[in-house]
Amino acid sequence: MMKFIYTMLLLLMCSFVMAQIKPDYIYNPSIKTPKLFPLNNQLGLPIIQLNSSDQLELHFDDLGNYPKNYFYTFQLCNADWSEAQWSPFDYIRGFQQSRISQYRISSIAQVQYVHYQVNLPERSCVPTRSGNYILKVFQDADTSKLLFTKRFYVVDNKVGIAAQMQQPFNASQHRTHQKIQLSVNTSTLQAIQPQQIQTTILQNGRWDNASQKLVPSFIRGNILEYNAEQDCLFPAGKEYRWIDLRSLRFESDRIERISRTHIPVTVYAKTDAIRTGVRYLWYRDLNGFFDISTTESINPWWQSDYAEVEFTLATENRQPLKQPVYLMGELTGNQLSDSSLMEFDERKMVYYKRLTLKQGFYSYQYVVKDGNNQHPVATYDFTEGNYWETENNYTILVYYRPFGGRHDELVGLRQISSIQPNLRL
Structure with a gap:
């Protein structure tokens, strides 16, 4: 009996661990550049309307020279990305798993890889409930x-959302933060309590x-x-830095040099500097996204190449900061x-980070980790600086759980820019 109980507890623990899937996470190091986005829009969040013809594009590469059998499925989640209490049969119409059959072996590129792609959802595997979803590829x-x-969102718009960006009234945050004033019209939902709504x-x-x-x-x-002084408050940061890798023969303005002695080639980006004391300058950026593109094919x-790209950051006094520095x-x-x-090079007295990146146009920032390990916070205070004029995009997600409901439905979604005119109900 004790052996049986121990076995059952072990199985329950294993199933619990397997259920804690990390969203937007790469488990296999041979997988590169996984990207999920709306059809023909690499810079958009993966959002589709429930029961619509909207589609998403999934692209990823597997380093190697022969194709493998890859499959995908969906997992429905709550607002906090915990697994919903539904069986996949309750939120997927069709097959629970689908094979990715469209692939191409790389050509022209020096680094060999197999490129896989699929448009989602396919007719044989369709999500039938609104909410947060995790796409799992195995x-x-x-x-x-x-x-x-990869995360994606299925929305069933039932509520009206009005939002606008404002400067905070707090004098200490007036010039450094952005505040979102928000209103949600829930008239189409039946007899709700505020506790049923998560925003x-x-x-x-x-x-x-x-x-x-x-x-x-x-x-x-x-x-x-939603208009409390400390709610909906974000540090504004600055416009994102960039590096142009669309050509590995032409050294663009953010590239110091390219070493071609090995495959893949090594691209050394120009050393970045701390921007906390630099005045704000507006320019069009990608707000942290990247665009896979090339000028040579x-x-x-499947015709772009890969490169080892080394980013470096120099501090003002050439000494390491007190907190860890991350490339965001x-x-x-x-x-x-x-x-x-990022690691600190004691010889060169700079931070550095090397990534394997596909040709394209990339945007990024440096942040410092603040807070404890359970609730880490990325801050720009020591690397980029904060200016309220910075252009940022904001996405408002409204979730609703009816009485007796088993997951948080996504009943409203709206995207705004901090430089757009004020939007009201």
Whole structure:
């Protein structure tokens, strides 16, 4: 009996660990450049309307010279990305797993890889409920051989959302932060309580600094007003830095030199400097996203090459900072992890980070990790500086759980820019 109980507890623990899937995470180091975005829009968040013809493009590369059997499935999640209490049969119409059959072996490129792509959702595998989803890609129809995960959103717009960017009234944050004033009209939802609504705001699609579990400041009938002084508040940062890798023969303005003694070639970016004391300058950026493209071939997805790109950051006094420094952007998954942590070179007295990147145009920033390990916070205070004029994109997500509901439905989504005119209900 004791042996049986021990076995059951072990199985439960294993199933619990397997359920804790990390979103936007690469589990296999041979997988490069996973990208999920709306059809023909690499700079957009992966959002589709429920029961619509909207589609997403999935692209990724597997370093090697022969194709493998790769499959994908969806996992429905709650607002906090915990797994929803539904069976996949309840939120997927069709097959629970689908094989990725479209692939091309790289051509022209010196680095060999197999490029895979698929348009989602396919007719044989369609999400049927609104909410947060995790796309899971794995090998040989075995979910334990997980390759990577990507977030995407299925929205069923039932509420009205009005939002605008304002300067905070607090004098200490007036010139450095951006505040989102928000109103949600819930008249189409039946007899709700404010506790049934969860509102989340993302800055440039990032979840590391998302404003979550917001509490309405005022309730006027069916209108929920979010206008507390410390709610919906974000450090503004500065416009993102960039590096142009669309050509590996022409050294663009942000490239110091290219070493071609090995394959892949090594690209040394020009050393970046701390920008906290530099005046704000507006220019069009990609807000942390990257665009796979090339000036030297026809199709960038399977004719682009890979390069080892080394980023360096010089501090003002040529001494390491007190907190860890991270390279932030879609190129590192917007995560404070080992994949984005920079090291300090004692000989050159600079921070450096080397990444394997595909040809394209990349935007990025440097951040410092603040807070404890359970709740780390990325701050620009010591690397970039904060100026309220900075152009940022904000995504407002409104979730609703009806009485007796088993997951958080995504019933409203709106995207705004901090430089757009004010938007009201």
